[in-house]
Amino acid sequence: MKVKVHQIADLIKAEVEGNPDEMITHPDKIETAGRGAITFFSNPKYEKYLYSTQAAAVLIDANYQLSKPVPATLLRVENVYLALSELFSFFDQNKPKPAEISNQASIHAGATLGKDAFVGAFTVIEADVSIGDHAQIGSQVYIGAGVHIGDHVRIHPGVKIYHGCQIGDHVVLHANAVIGSDGFGFAQDDKGQYTKIPQIGHVEIGDYVEIGANTVIDRASMGKTILHQGVKLDNLIQIGHNVVIGSNTVIAAQTGISGSTHIGENNQIGGQVGTAGHISIGSNLKIGGGTGIISDIKDGGNYFGTPAMPLKNFMRSYAIFRQLPAMDKDLHQLKKTVAENKKR
Amino acid sequence: MKVKVHQIADLIKAEVEGNPDEMITHPDKIETAGRGAITFFSNPKYEKYLYSTQAAAVLIDANYQLSKPVPATLLRVENVYLALSELFSFFDQNKPKPAEISNQASIHAGATLGKDAFVGAFTVIEADVSIGDHAQIGSQVYIGAGVHIGDHVRIHPGVKIYHGCQIGDHVVLHANAVIGSDGFGFAQDDKGQYTKIPQIGHVEIGDYVEIGANTVIDRASMGKTILHQGVKLDNLIQIGHNVVIGSNTVIAAQTGISGSTHIGENNQIGGQVGTAGHISIGSNLKIGGGTGIISDIKDGGNYFGTPAMPLKNFMRSYAIFRQLPAMDKDLHQLKKTVAENKKR
């Protein structure tokens, strides 16, 4: 693929500083980009590469102040990552597949498929399923009875959706994710044995949600487990029964949200975070990776540690934790000194 | 579905306080239950809803002392969660499928299927497999050679069972769980390279075990990895090779048990717990979420932290961890004071 800098500038609405006729062949990372590459600069950690890059062109923030000349042509944009998203779409080989229903899929006569849908081989679609227009259902997917799937949804191979779940428009589900498995609910009798509590609710997933590979969203015991519009979940995440997650909250890999916990909007939650059940977590929070949340958290702020505390406080305490042996020695020395002083 | 309160009372063996002819249409949570709903009260956190609920009926503990009148009809029961289990079974739409062997499954001629079994589309059953009566094997399941599966087992779509594993009666396996994958065993040579140690054992799963979605149980290097009767595992759990878990131990999501560790009976183990390998963990324990267990633990008690310590002790130490910067300042001030006292 060959394209001139000014053509890309038009596409991503950038202002060009340098040669608009420079030829671009592919995107690459700033630390490795060579001739013909277009790259981007955003994380200050990579600043040294900006001034030495062999790339033909660099996406950069409209207001970024250079400290010396950059050899490449610059493309100044309002939001580097949004521009990158458009740029990568342009170069993406992974286009949606043409509409086609595999004759090796098993589709119940009572299911409804939207127009221009794609359904891959060895996929099972049960009774009373409805699938929207332009949906792309990969191979080896299972869609249980009564599931509704919106328009422009993309489901990658091996995803399993249990009966009755509701999936909005423009949702992406990655390979081997499981939606609507039973919540972890058992009743213990007086002999200590557990009886399963049937999980009779379901899962509701809003528009523009993306769910990572091998992530699991449990159905509600009754009512709904809800992911609101624009939620983005990474891989290998666990969402317990009756959890509610507010719009535009993003969660990194391997985090687990216990049953009946409610999470607000616009949160950035790190990887391997765990929460207790039946708690309420606010909005506009940043939760560091590995944090363990055992009680309610109000809106705003950065949290870290287990049990969670404000990040700054945690780091101050941890700095002293590292010095505890010295502190302990100090205290013992001081006790001795005080005892001696007393004797005098 | 429409049913009168006294019919439900008969079903779950409850005593009615209020109108036995009240009409019930569906179960709902106490915080959202409206007209026609039957709900339950158990967690004291939700007490305020008890006295204001619009629900038609509420399941409640036989001995619970009301502090004011409840608008709904009460159903007094010995064990709220056991009653709930029966109630939800009554309302559950997700009944077992009628006996049927899909003609789109691949079943080896040397496999044996019990009576009234269901096998879904695109499932593979290898040689010398035996499957019990009333078993429900979902779509896209893989059952390796020589596997035995008991009666009344329910296997959800996408589960993979490696050769030779033994599954008891009334077991439930959720979607995309993997049973019998190779344990993580390698021998390092003097150049630092690893050679795989073939894992020649298998997995044995007792009756009434339930295993969550995307959970993995590794086969033994030799001998057996064993889950005893009534063990309940949540989603995304890792069980290493040669692990043994005692009866009625329940483990929440994303916990990992390292190889050759033995765990006793009747434990409640939280989510994201990790254990070292080759250790022994007792019975009747409560292990808090995120705990890291690096050495043996005796029977009984509550544990938390990494490395694990008794919960109460951890919380006391952590309360002071939060105050470490103040403590450090105190100590410095005290050193100064003592030095000054000495000079006088």
Add this chain to the structure above:
Amino acid sequence: MKVKVHQIADLIKAEVEGNPDEMITHPDKIETAGRGAITFFSNPKYEKYLYSTQAAAVLIDANYQLSKPVPATLLRVENVYLALSELFSFFDQNKPKPAEISNQASIHAGATLGKDAFVGAFTVIEADVSIGDHAQIGSQVYIGAGVHIGDHVRIHPGVKIYHGCQIGDHVVLHANAVIGSDGFGFAQDDKGQYTKIPQIGHVEIGDYVEIGANTVIDRASMGKTILHQGVKLDNLIQIGHNVVIGSNTVIAAQTGISGSTHIGENNQIGGQVGTAGHISIGSNLKIGGGTGIISDIKDGGNYFGTPAMPLKNFMRSYAIFRQLPAMDKDLHQLKKTVAENKKR
């Protein structure tokens, strides 16, 4: 299977101490081994069993000094685990399947299969895929367009490989692992909404890599996510986009490596470890289970804790953390004493 001790000694190049004509029927663990069993001794924790075992033969280090006589015949070897690997291969029932392409697989006309390959039922192989000689592709596997798979690769049921990924020779992929799913990359607009950044890179997996069940390796945003030769990953691991892992690094279950982090060679990384993104982790490290790494680590050393610190230092600090309530009491008492001394 019946074999004499001297035949096994020839196979694994062992020196026999005892009866070379002793009959062996199966391998077993030292704590349970009975008549006819061959077992091994390596972990000193199990020493008591060595002197009382009923086994017919025991693999043991060439230089191990016995403290009393052992009832079994000894097989002295240079490296117990390498010898065990050969021994188990000898007893392993799980041989590769004979070459065969299932007529229930869906294989694109534009895909190329090597000689003596096995492809199981309900597997999908897309256009421009090339698969090496003697490859074993299990059932219900998905291989996306343009994927290359080397010789002697073994892919277990349910594995999903997205388009364009490159898999070396002698690689093992366990059930339901996902290779090449999209990295977690989104651009946030000024309303707080996220737009997906297309992930246009891929995954490159070196020779002799083994990847556990339900593990996920994300494709690069651009360029490659790389696992170098001999990397061994356990189950349920998350590898983010653009991560690079050096040769012969082994990682235990449920660990997560965030995007763009580079890890060196010959590391032993425990389970449930988490790392920040965009950091550099050296070689020849031992990282304890549950460690959280938030900044660069140089070559060599043992680490533990979150944030990570040298293991020895962590354990010293944690020993005092356990005593913090007593220390706090001491400090208060001392303050009182000092205040009283001052008054005098």
